[in-house]
Amino acid sequence: MRESKNRDSSDHETPALVVQDAVKTFPLRRRRLRRARMTALDKVSLTVKRGETVGLVGESGSGKSTLAHCVLKLINLDQGKIVLQGREIQSLAERDFRSQRRRLQLVFQNPVASFNPMMTIGQTLFDAMRSAQEWDSTAKRKRLLALLEQVQLGERFATRYPYEMSGGQLQRAALARALAPGPELVFLDEPTAALDMSIKGQIINLLRDLQQQSHLSFIFVSHDLRVVQHVADRVYVMYLGQIVESGTRQQIFETPRHPYTRALLAATLVGQTSPEKEADQALRGEVVQQENYLGCKLYDRCAYAEKHCTVEPQILREIEPEHWVRCRRAEEIIE
Amino acid sequence: MALLEISKLEVTFASGRERLNALRGVNMAVEAGSRTAILGESGCGKTVTALSIARLLPSTASVLGGKIVFDGRDMLALSEEELSGIRGSQLCMIFQHAALALNPLYSIGRQIADVFQHHFGGGQKAAWHKAIEVLAATGIPNPEERARDYPHQYSGGMAQRALIAMALVAKPKLLIADEPTSGLDVTTEHQVLELIQRVVGDLRATLLLITHDMAVVSAVCDRVVVMYAGVVMETGTVAQILEAPANPYSYELIKCFRHSKRKQMPFIPGRVPDLREPGQGCCFAPRCPRAEAICSREDPPTLEIGTGHFSRCHFGEP
Numbered sequence: 167m168r169e170s171k172n173r174d175s176s177d178h179e180t181p182a183l184v185v186q187d188a189v190k191t192f193p194l195r196r197r198r199l200r201r202a203r204m205t206a207l208d209k210v211s212l213t214v215k216r217g218e219t220v221g222l223v224g225e226s227g228s229g230k231s232t233l234a235h236c237v238l239k240l241i242n243l244d245q246g247k248i249v250l251q252g253r254e255i256q257s258l259a260e261r262d263f264r265s266q267r268r269r270l271q272l273v274f275q276n277p278v279a280s281f282n283p284m285m286t287i288g289q290t291l292f293d294a295m296r297s298a299q300e301w302d303s304t305a306k307r308k309r310l311l312a313l314l315e316q317v318q319l320g321e322r323f324a325t326r327y328p329y330e331m332s333g334g335q336l337q338r339a340a341l342a343r344a345l346a347p348g349p350e351l352v353f354l355d356e357p358t359a360a361l362d363m364s365i366k367g368q369i370i371n372l373l374r375d376l377q378q379q380s381h382l383s384f385i386f387v388s389h390d391l392r393v394v395q396h397v398a399d400r401v402y403v404m405y406l407g408q409i410v411e412s413g414t415r416q417q418i419f420e421t422p423r424h425p426y427t428r429a430l431l432a433a434t435l436v437g438q439t440s441p442e443k444e445a446d447q448a449l450r451g452e453v454v455q456q457e458n459y460l461g462c463k464l465y466d467r468c469a470y471a472e473k474h475c476t477v478e479p480q481i482l483r484e485i486e487p488e489h490w491v492r493c494r495r496a497e498e499i500i501e
Numbered sequence: 502m503a504l505l506e507i508s509k510l511e512v513t514f515a516s517g518r519e520r521l522n523a524l525r526g527v528n529m530a531v532e533a534g535s536r537t538a539i540l541g542e543s544g545c546g547k548t549v550t551a552l553s554i555a556r557l558l559p560s561t562a563s564v565l566g567g568k569i570v571f572d573g574r575d576m577l578a579l580s581e582e583e584l585s586g587i588r589g590s591q592l593c594m595i596f597q598h599a600a601l602a603l604n605p606l607y608s609i610g611r612q613i614a615d616v617f618q619h620h621f622g623g624g625q626k627a628a629w630h631k632a633i634e635v636l637a638a639t640g641i642p643n644p645e646e647r648a649r650d651y652p653h654q655y656s657g658g659m660a661q662r663a664l665i666a667m668a669l670v671a672k673p674k675l676l677i678a679d680e681p682t683s684g685l686d687v688t689t690e691h692q693v694l695e696l697i698q699r700v701v702g703d704l705r706a707t708l709l710l711i712t713h714d715m716a717v718v719s720a721v722c723d724r725v726v727v728m729y730a731g732v733v734m735e736t737g738t739v740a741q742i743l744e745a746p747a748n749p750y751s752y753e754l755i756k757c758f759r760h761s762k763r764k765q766m767p768f769i770p771g772r773v774p775d776l777r778e779p780g781q782g783c784c785f786a787p788r789c790p791r792a793e794a795i796c797s798r799e800d801p802p803t804l805e806i807g808t809g810h811f812s813r814c815h816f817g818e819p
Contacts, residue, residue, distance in 0.1 A: 225686035332772045362542040363713060363757045367768025374765075389687065396766050433687040434716075449688045451642075452658050467688075 180252040182351050182383035183214040183237065188246035190232055206232040207243070208407040214351065219377055219384040221398030221415075223391060223430065227453050228404040230387045234353050237385075238270050239263055251350060268297045268347035275356040277336035281328040287314075287339045288324035294346035313342040316379075318372060334365040338372060345376075351383045358393055370396050391434045395419055400488075403427045406453065406463045409482065413489035423485065423496040425449075425468045462493070470495055502573075504533040504675060504707050505554065510567030512549055512558065519777045523549045525731040525784075527567070528803070531675070531724075536701065536708040538718040538739075541728035542754075544773055547711045550728070551677050554709075555594050556584055572674060590620050593673035597680040599660035603652040609663050610636070610648025617670045635666040639696055658689035662696060669700055676701060679711045694721055715758040719743060727751045730774050730784040733803075737810035747812035750785045783815070791816065 190207040206229045214220045222230050235241045237248055248256045255263060274280040291310050311321055317338040328336060344352050358366045370393060388394050401418040403411040411424040422428050429449045449467040461476040482490045512524040524546045531537045539547040552558045554569055569576040596602040604612055614628035636644035639662040661681060668676055682690040698721055701708045710722055718725055725742045727735040735748040746752040756767045771788035774780055786796040795815055803813045
């Protein structure tokens with residue numbers, strides 16, 4: 167149902183967010199005074215349609231958070247374009263961007279650390295509303311209650327301090343805070359990673375309700391594929407700053423083609439796949455960031471690697487409508 | 502006889518003027534050679550249990566009662582001197598954030614060599630060679646070179662390997678692993694878990710693995726102890742608890758892990774009880790879908806459901 171709604175309303179409209187060939191490098195300190203740079207984002211392109219939830223998956227160091235920070239203009243890209251609702255924001259000066267900032271909101275991983283311990287939840291939400299527009303106090307009060315209602319917290323939470331609340335309740339308050347200025351796109355940076363298994367479901371189900379109620383777009387950053395499977399319409403998989411596979415939820419979870427995606431899936435769903443299958447999907451070693459890659463970045467760890475993989479740069483190819491894979495052997499990798 | 506036996510262990514923490522009852526009568530037995538998991542959510546007391554066994558509780562904690570018998574010795578009665586003879590050589594612990602458990606000022610090789618010298622004596626050179634040997638055994642590439650590295654030069658997965666190497670050097674009877682993979686990436690997690698299994702197998706040691714992740718339990722262990730709010734809710738083999746959990750808490754928790762294609766993701770409503778309050782009856786009663794009047798009135802008994810399968814609930818059958 168949700169998907170059909172997206173199709174009708176967003177296919178003809180401008181997408182909520184377009185990232186085009188984003189490149190971001192950071193300087194590295196090295197011995198012998200060599201100037202080296204680490205590539206955090208390597209020509210990343212990504213589109214989020216209006217009302218869509220995009221899952222962004224990858225391990226630590228894959229560039230998920232860098233991408234989030236670039237889109238929010240907390241740091242600037244080296245190259246590339248970021249288009250928010252048809253408007254290029256990358257080249258905007260900080261002063262011109264400030265009025266746009268309310269349209270992009272962020273929910274952090276750790277709900278406890280992201281609240282001011284000296285402010286009640288109500289004060290925090292009032293503060294967040296301020297960036298949207300000047301409201302009079304009755305309107306503010308009304309909006310506060312509506313926000314709390316929306317995230318399934320009662321009115322009584324307005325006067326509570328963060329220490330009086332559980333992790334799950336605080337994460338819901340964090341969602342309310344993100345919604346307060348009336349954003350169009352909400353970045354969720356591992357919103358369930360700090361929560362216990364028994365309450366993760368609460369946040370995920372709440373997100374699904376919000377998706378259905380509003381035309382908000384979400385980018386859901388996570389390394390937990392189980393959770394992504396529940397919320398994302400489309401999924402991008404990142405490895406060392408590159409998108410290695412993207413497609414609809416079904417394509418990624420049912421017919422994954424990139425060895426890295428397959429390894430991630432096998433490792434996440436331990437106990438649900440057979441041990442033998444798991445073993446041959448498994449990656450060797452650990453993430454190693456090298457300076458120059460000629461061929462595939464996964465080469466050293468990949469179970470499907472061949473000689474050719476090191477010499478040719480791998481490009482993203484569309485092997486089915488909407489299903490993009492950065493692997494030359496993608497067609498051979500089928501169940 | 503069990504290698505480790507904990508009975509009626511009660512531990513409280515002082516927090517301001519209040520007392521936090523972290524463990525409220527924990528009973529468990531770990532058989533020699535078994536791979537036992539303590540499974541539970543944050544705040545259930547799994548780490549406190551582990552720290553009590555190794556007598557590493559912080560000074561704000563006090564043990565009010567109970568007994569911990571490890572390898573025939575009463576751990577709570579031992580002096581600090583006697584303890585240091587047991588820690589490391591008989592009982593070894595690896596922690597969640599491996600990098601924090603290592604000393605940043607000494608090279609990895611030196612730290613491992615120190616452990617070896619402490620337990621077995623011998624010259625520095627021999628100890629250094631031993632360190633390289635165990636680093637190689639845990640799958641660190643170029644161990645001769647990497648032994649000279651400092652902890653900050655190691656990635657999370659490698660630091661965890663180094664800690665396991667340190668445990669390997671002392672050849673303990675019991676290895677306690679407290680969330681050994683929770684800071685790691687999923688693909689690395691897999692490798693570290695495999696390494697732990699291999700090391701435990703080679704040493705013929707007993708493993709006590711503390712985790713909140715059901716997938717880890719089913720991949721590594723043969724027995725499970727499910728904890729909630731400072732008490733043991735259910736114990737049994739992995740098969741018994743994963744396939745036929747008798748306790749409503751285990752049942753609900755396992756449901757949250759089950760991979761479902763349904764639209765709604767399962768969860769347990771409500772929140773963990775406040776451990777500062779004494780609490781009456783079953784601690785899970787407020788969140789339990791099967792709760793009846795008796796549950797909030799009386800402490801539930803621990804019933805034997807099957808062979809070696811115990812559940813702390815008024816209602817025996819699932």
